[in-house]
Amino acid sequence: MDISMITQRLGNQIRAMRINRGYKQADLAALAGITRQKLIEIEKGSLSVAMNAYARVIAALGSEVKLVPVTMPTLEELEDLFDE
Structure with a gap:
């Protein structure tokens, strides 16, 4: 698996969790000290x-x-790779 896909998935999960918890980017950044x-x-x-x-x-x-074990990328994830 391409390492950029791993970090993209991680970033997507972080974003989804931030939104789910009701944090704005500035709020979470302040909590994290970044x-x-x-x-x-x-x-x-x-x-x-x-x-x-x-x-x-x-x-x-x-x-x-x-x-977790690697799963096959979705069509959307594959599309994103070719857009770069």
Whole structure:
């Protein structure tokens, strides 16, 4: 699996959890001790953001990372790869 797809999925999950919990980007960024711009990059699945920043956001959401076996990408995810 392409590493950019992994970070994209993680970013999508972080964004969904933030919205589900009713946080604005600025709120979650403040809780995590990072800038709003950094959170935007995390939600995009940026490879240039340090793992520490991802971990801070995940902790601020009161969550943890769980590794699961790879599943086949959806058609939408494949489409996104070709759009880049």
